[in-house]
Amino acid sequence: MKPDDILIDYFSKLVYFENFDHNVLRELVSHAQRFVFASNEIIFLEGEPAKGLWLIEQGRVKIYKLNPEGREHVLRIFGDKDTFNDIPAFDNGVNPVNAMSLSDSTLWMLPCAIFQDLILRDAHFAMRVIRILSQRVRGLITQIEELTLYSVIVRVARFVLKQANDPVLIGEGVTRAVIASYLATTPQTISTALRELEQAGAIVFDRHRIMIIREDILRSIAML
Amino acid sequence: MKPDDILIDYFSKLVYFENFDHNVLRELVSHAQRFVFASNEIIFLEGEPAKGLWLIEQGRVKIYKLNPEGREHVLRIFGDKDTFNDIPAFDNGVNPVNAMSLSDSTLWMLPCAIFQDLILRDAHFAMRVIRILSQRVRGLITQIEELTLYSVIVRVARFVLKQANDPVLIGEGVTRAVIASYLATTPQTISTALRELEQAGAIVFDRHRIMIIREDILRSIAML
DNA sequence: GTATCGACTTCGCCTAGATGAAGTTGATAA
DNA sequence: TTATCAACTTCATCTAGGCGAAGTCGATAC
Structure with missing residues (x-):
C-alpha cells in the first residue's frame, strides 16, 4: 500500500468515518497533518482557536481543565485510534479544554473547515455526528452523576x-x-x-x- | 389567530425551530400533545423509553439524577420556552435523567420519531442540531469543571x-x-x-x- | 386573630477526604 | 554495582462541608 492508502485505511476505522466513501476519505486525508509529541507536551490550550480535529495514531493524551491555582481535573484519557476536540469543528468555537500527551505520541490533525461542509453535503454523516454527540452528552451526564453522587x-x-x-x-x-x-x-x-x-x-x-x-x-x- | 396558529407561533420561537418553514411547523405541531402537571409531579424517569421532546409552555422543571440511597443531583432547571430531553429523540435511547415539575406547569410533548426524519431531510436543521449539541457539551464540561475545581x-x-x-x-x-x-x-x-x-x-x-x-x-x- | 406547615437559618458536632512529610520501590543510567 | 529519580504508599494531621437538632419566619387556612 502507498502511504496515503495506509492513512485512508486508518481513517476508515475511526468512528466518524466508518464505511465512508474512499474518494471522500482520500480528499479528507489530503488535508491531514502529522504531529509527533514527546511525553507531557502541551498539544493545545483551552480558549485558543482550534486547529482542527485530532486523531491518535499511537500514544496517550489527557483532556483536562485547570483552575486559577493550577489544580487540574482530567475529563478524559484517550489512546490509539481515538479522536478528540471535535466540538470546535462543529461550532467554530475555541478549544473547550486543554490537551497534553501522556506518552510519546503520534497524532494527526484534520482542519475544522472540512467538517461543516461535509455535514451540509451528507445527511447520513450529519446523523452520525448527531448520534456521536448524543452519546457524548450521555457520557458527560454519567460523569457528573458519579462525581456528585x-x-x-x-x-x-x-x-x-x-x-x-x-x-x-x-x-x-x-x-x-x-x-x-x-x-x-x-x-x-x-x-x-x-x-x-x-x-x-x-x-x-x-x-x-x-x-x-x-x-x-x-x-x-x-x-x- | 386559530389555536393551531398560536401554537405554531410559539414553536417558531424555540431554539430548534427559529425561522422554520411554517408548513413544516404545522405538520410538527399536529403531532404535539399537551400535558398539565401539578407541582412536584414526576414527568418521566431515567431508563424509561422516551416519549418525546418536551417543551415548557409555562412552569419550572428540574432534570435530575438519583443514587441508590435516594440522594439527588439536579443537572438543570428549565422554565418557560425551554425544551428538554432532546437526546433520546436523536439516538433512540432511553431517558438519560429524571424530570419533575417544580411548579404547576403546562408542557408540550413532540414524539421522537419526527426528528430523525427531519434531520435526514433538512441539512440546515441537522447543522442546527449539531450546534445545539455542541453547546450542550461545552455547558456540561463547564459544570464538571465547577463541581470539581x-x-x-x-x-x-x-x-x-x-x-x-x-x-x-x-x-x-x-x-x-x-x-x-x-x-x-x-x-x-x-x-x-x-x-x-x-x-x-x-x-x-x-x-x-x-x-x-x-x-x-x-x-x-x-x-x- | 391564631394554628399549621414548609422553607429557611443557625449552631454544634462529626467525618470523608485533603494535605504534608517520610518512607519504599523499581526503573534507568552511570 | 550503585546512584538517581519518579511514582507510589503510609501515616498523622487538618479542614471543608455534611448532618442533625432547634429555632425563626412568613404564607395560607381556619
Whole structure:
C-alpha cells in the first residue's frame, strides 16, 4: 500500500468515518497533518482557536481543565485510534479544554473547515455526528452523576471495572496522579481506596497492575 | 389567530425551530400533545423509553439524577420556552435523567420519531442540531469543571451571577434545597455561603430575594 | 386573630477526604 | 554495582462541608 492508502485505511476505522466513501476519505486525508509529541507536551490550550480535529495514531493524551491555582481535573484519557476536540469543528468555537500527551505520541490533525461542509453535503454523516454527540452528552451526564453522587471508593471501584474493558486506561502515562485527577481526588486517597478494595477481597494490586479477583464484590462496592 | 396558529407561533420561537418553514411547523405541531402537571409531579424517569421532546409552555422543571440511597443531583432547571430531553429523540435511547415539575406547569410533548426524519431531510436543521449539541457539551464540561475545581462559596457566587441573567433560576419551585442539589451541596451550606457573601459586601438577601450590591466583589469571589 | 406547615437559618458536632512529610520501590543510567 | 529519580504508599494531621437538632419566619387556612 502507498502511504496515503495506509492513512485512508486508518481513517476508515475511526468512528466518524466508518464505511465512508474512499474518494471522500482520500480528499479528507489530503488535508491531514502529522504531529509527533514527546511525553507531557502541551498539544493545545483551552480558549485558543482550534486547529482542527485530532486523531491518535499511537500514544496517550489527557483532556483536562485547570483552575486559577493550577489544580487540574482530567475529563478524559484517550489512546490509539481515538479522536478528540471535535466540538470546535462543529461550532467554530475555541478549544473547550486543554490537551497534553501522556506518552510519546503520534497524532494527526484534520482542519475544522472540512467538517461543516461535509455535514451540509451528507445527511447520513450529519446523523452520525448527531448520534456521536448524543452519546457524548450521555457520557458527560454519567460523569457528573458519579462525581456528585458517589464516594471516592465507589468511583475507584468503577474505574477499575472500566479499566478491564478499556486498555487505554492502563499503561504508560496513566499514573496514579492522572487517575486521581480524573476521579477528582488525590493519589494518596486512590492508594487507600485500592487497599480497601483489596482487603474486601475484590482485587489484588501492585504499583503496575490491578487485578480483579472477585468481580461480584467489586461491582457491589461500585454500586452496580 | 386559530389555536393551531398560536401554537405554531410559539414553536417558531424555540431554539430548534427559529425561522422554520411554517408548513413544516404545522405538520410538527399536529403531532404535539399537551400535558398539565401539578407541582412536584414526576414527568418521566431515567431508563424509561422516551416519549418525546418536551417543551415548557409555562412552569419550572428540574432534570435530575438519583443514587441508590435516594440522594439527588439536579443537572438543570428549565422554565418557560425551554425544551428538554432532546437526546433520546436523536439516538433512540432511553431517558438519560429524571424530570419533575417544580411548579404547576403546562408542557408540550413532540414524539421522537419526527426528528430523525427531519434531520435526514433538512441539512440546515441537522447543522442546527449539531450546534445545539455542541453547546450542550461545552455547558456540561463547564459544570464538571465547577463541581470539581471550585469550592462551595465560589459555586454559590457563580450561581448568584447566573440568576441575574436567567429568571428561570429565580422564583416558584427554585428552593434552597433545589439550588443545593444543583450545586452538589446542602441547604445549610448554601445559607452559610450566602451569609459570607453578604459579609463580604457582595450581596444582600432574605429568604425570597438575593440582590447583588457589588458585582465586582461577587465576581472576584466567583474567581471570574 | 391564631394554628399549621414548609422553607429557611443557625449552631454544634462529626467525618470523608485533603494535605504534608517520610518512607519504599523499581526503573534507568552511570 | 550503585546512584538517581519518579511514582507510589503510609501515616498523622487538618479542614471543608455534611448532618442533625432547634429555632425563626412568613404564607395560607381556619
